[in-house]
Amino acid sequence: MGGFSESMALFERARKVVPGGIPGHQNPMLLVPGQSPCFIERAEGCRFRDVDGNEYIDYMCAYGPMILGYNHPKVEAAVRAQMAKGNLFNLPSPLWVDLAERMVDLIPTADWAVFGKNGSDAVNYAVVVARAHTGRKTIIMAEGAYHGIGSWCTPSTAGIIPEDRAAVLRFEYNDAAGLKALLDTRGDDAAAVVITPFRHEMFHDQEMAHEAFLDVLRGACRDEGPLLIIDDVRAGFRLHMGGSAEYLGLKPHLSCFSKAMGNGYPISSCVGVEALRESAGQVFFTGSFFTSAVPLAASLATIEEMLKTRALEHIFRVGDQLRQGLLNQAREVGMAINLTGPATIPFMTFAGDDDFARITTFCARAYQEGVFFHPYHNWFVSAAHTEADIEETLVKTKKAFEETAEIFG
Ligand SMILES: Cc1ncc(COP(=O)(O)O)c(C=O)c1O
Incomplete structure (x- = not known):
């Protein structure tokens, strides 16, 4: 060396x-x-x-x-093929629909899908959809969990004002009793519980979710709120091709994917259940590059190769x-x-x-x-x-x- x-x-x-x-x-x-x-x-x-x-x-x-x-040959071939036609247009390419259909087929709790670029786009969107749908403010998340750079959750407090965090409550991952107590007292104000499928924050041994903890989520989360959001940005397609919720036996209202979706190309997705379709459509979700076609091609090729092999x-x-x-x-x-x-x-x-x-x-x-x-x-x-x-x-x-x-x- x-x-x-x-x-x-x-x-x-x-x-x-x-x-x-x-x-x-x-x-x-x-x-x-x-x-x-x-x-x-x-x-x-x-x-x-x-x-x-x-x-x-x-x-x-x-x-x-x-x-x-x-540099996976199948993914790169799909990227080159789309690149030859162009990447970013005024309107989405057909691949936008192909990938949405693919996500809906693949993820049992997906009746619709939207796409962004980063994991943070998807999780921030999910939180806003939950608030829009329930009319409630509070987001409940695990202490120390990483959900991206949204000001409601980013780990650093530099530049964050108390109001950014005013509607966020926290519990210890896997503390079933603590989560239950929080939901019993504050669940009526809660738009959503956001969890990662296992505990995977930095500087900490990882912890798989305990059954008792999952049971609390199964019992407490419902269509009128609090909704269940799975942040599968990191673990998505690394536990189960149907999303980590399948692996855990959970039925989330909203699931967020990103990292493994496009084998290195910038793509993220929030998928959700039918009951949230209308609220999801009302939330303004866009970005200059959200419809870029090359990452969509990469994602379709990645998912196909994952399944085929x-x-x-x-x-x-x-x-x-x-x-x-x-x-x-x-x-x-x-x-x-x-x-x-x-x-x-x-x-x-x-x-x-x-x-x-x-x-x-x-x-x-x-x-x-x-x-x-x-x-x-x-x-x-x-x-x-x-x-x-x-x-x-x-x-x-x-x-x-x-x-x-x-x-x-
Ligand atoms: C669980 C989880 N959620 C959200 C994010 C944010 O994703 P991004 O960095 O693509 O915005 C990450 C990134 O590591 C993550 O691991």
């Missing part, structure tokens, strides 16, 4: 012209500062090359979208291979780790690693070996990861574990 001098030089240039260098979750200071790449030159399948020429087997999938892998089953299989391998290696070096979340979206922490020193050391060593994990954010496995890629990964992580154990063991 050849160091990160080009990356660091670019980041220094970026700092001069962009606040913070790189805004948001892609800022390399959230990785292992100085010991991780900052900029990527190119990517193919499950691998990428940084600007210093270092190559990595990737476990972040661009923070989720690359479910089929980078049963890609999700493969991702679960290789994700499980990775999980078992990491657990065995941790055991061999005598370090206790937590590997949480579904096999398609795993996350690893070291037990008792309150200052994250062990996981940042492990990740820094993994970068040196050519494997890209994130120390604080859940990881993603793609359909491009083969069993051989996982085996190669495990040869490299063995060294990362051994060196971490040498320092902390």
Whole structure:
């Protein structure tokens, strides 16, 4: 591995012209500062090359979208075909209808669909639809959950005024009794409960939703409010092709998708049940690029390829291979780790690693070996990861574990 001098030089240039260098979750200071790449030159399948020429087997999938892998031939062919006809027009292309029909066919609780660009577009829209439909104000969400950059929910409070949050109440994810108590006392004011299908915020072990918690949602959410909104932006198509609600046995009124929909092209969707069709149509939802046809083509191709190749089953299989391998290696070096979340979206922490020193050391060593994990954010496995890629990964992580154990063991 050849160091990160080009990356660091670019980041220094970026700092001069962009606040913070790189805004948001892609800022390399959230990785292992100085010991991780900052900029990527190119990517193919499950691998990428940084600007210093270092190559990595990737476990972040661009923070989720690359479910089929980078530069996927079928998706790129669909993109090129649409590009030849044009991308953005005065009016939508026919693909707009094709994708809406596809979403309605695929998602059992979808009777209609709208499209935006980012996950935040879809979740913010869902919240407004819920308020329009119920005539109620309050949104109930889990403490620490990430639902995008809407001022009602963004994690940073910089520039946020109290009024932005005045109609937002919070509960602890999986605290069935706490959620029930909140719904019993404040449910009548609530337009919606917004949940992610499992707990997957940064700096935290992931937690699958408990049955008792899901039961509270099943019992409390109804057409007149509070509605149930599933924010499936991150996990959509990584638990179930019908949406994570299918995996959980929930019947949401509104579901939001984005990341894995278009294998890297900007597309998001909010889908909903019949009862909300009219309110959904009344909410003003638009953007200069919302109808761009290339991402619609990418999304249709991505979904078709996922279904045709049963890609999700493969991702679960290789994700499980990775999980078992990491657990065995941790055991061999005598370090206790937590590997949480579904096999398609795993996350690893070291037990008792309150200052994250062990996981940042492990990740820094993994970068040196050519494997890209994130120390604080859940990881993603793609359909491009083969069993051989996982085996190669495990040869490299063995060294990362051994060196971490040498320092902390
Ligand atoms: C669960 C969830 N909701 C919403 C969002 C916001 O999506 P976007 O960054 O595309 O606006 C994200 C992004 O990571 C997410 O994970």
